[in-house]
Amino acid sequence: MPEAIKKISLIVILGVLSILAILLYFSFNPERGLLFPKCPFNTYLGIYCSGCGSQRAIHDLLHLRIGEAISHNLMLLPALFVIGQHLATKLGIVKRESLLNYRYSPLIILSVVLLFMVFRNIKAFPFEYLAP
Amino acid sequence: MENNSNMPPKPDNYLVWAILSTIFCCIATGIASIIYASKVNEAYARGEYEEAQKASKNAKMWALIGAGFSLLIWIIYFAIFGFAILGGMANAGSY
Numbered sequence: 107m108p109e110a111i112k113k114i115s116l117i118v119i120l121g122v123l124s125i126l127a128i129l130l131y132f133s134f135n136p137e138r139g140l141l142f143p144k145c146p147f148n149t150y151l152g153i154y155c156s157g158c159g160s161q162r163a164i165h166d167l168l169h170l171r172i173g174e175a176i177s178h179n180l181m182l183l184p185a186l187f188v189i190g191q192h193l194a195t196k197l198g199i200v201k202r203e204s205l206l207n208y209r210y211s212p213l214i215i216l217s218v219v220l221l222f223m224v225f226r227n228i229k230a231f232p233f234e235y236l237a238p
Numbered sequence: 239m240e241n242n243s244n245m246p247p248k249p250d251n252y253l254v255w256a257i258l259s260t261i262f263c264c265i266a267t268g269i270a271s272i273i274y275a276s277k278v279n280e281a282y283a284r285g286e287y288e289e290a291q292k293a294s295k296n297a298k299m300w301a302l303i304g305a306g307f308s309l310l311i312w313i314i315y316f317a318i319f320g321f322a323i324l325g326g327m328a329n330a331g332s333y
Contacts, residue, residue, distance in 0.1 A: 143315040188257065206253045212256070212276035213276045215253070216272045
């Protein structure tokens, strides 16, 4: 039984935190003001990492500005889709294999993340659109 | 996963946490998590169950480090700037 209680309390805590985060990111625009932490990676190294722009992208997404969300972080939407699909298969809503359960899923994700990070730091024509 | 019909189920590789940590927090902990997640899969596919379990533990550890680190950044950030900003907002309302 304690295993089940542990699981339920984890779900409750995560649920509450996500609702708080959604409210916060809905109400405030990370583009303005100091309220949101800046990416330390970018601040100290001057490099855009794969997560840069995701706070702004979430704010835009919550206001249904899909285009702007994509321009801030192209990978946020696909990542949320993959995670959503995974949760849906776990809850039994979707009766297919989770995209994350394939043998090479981690390696594919790793290469996508690294390529994305390299490409978005290239300051030349097609790549500059990937910068946050 | 053809020849492991007598193997216990694959240990969790915590890939969701790895992805969350790469997009919302810390590229370093995220990548460490992803690497251990793939180690879980590879070891399990080779039939090395104990190796897979070890990698799973490491993946979990890095997932927790990522989550803890981002929570910590948020808390520190709010402790430093949060109150000043809330105070500023309250003042701005009184003009």
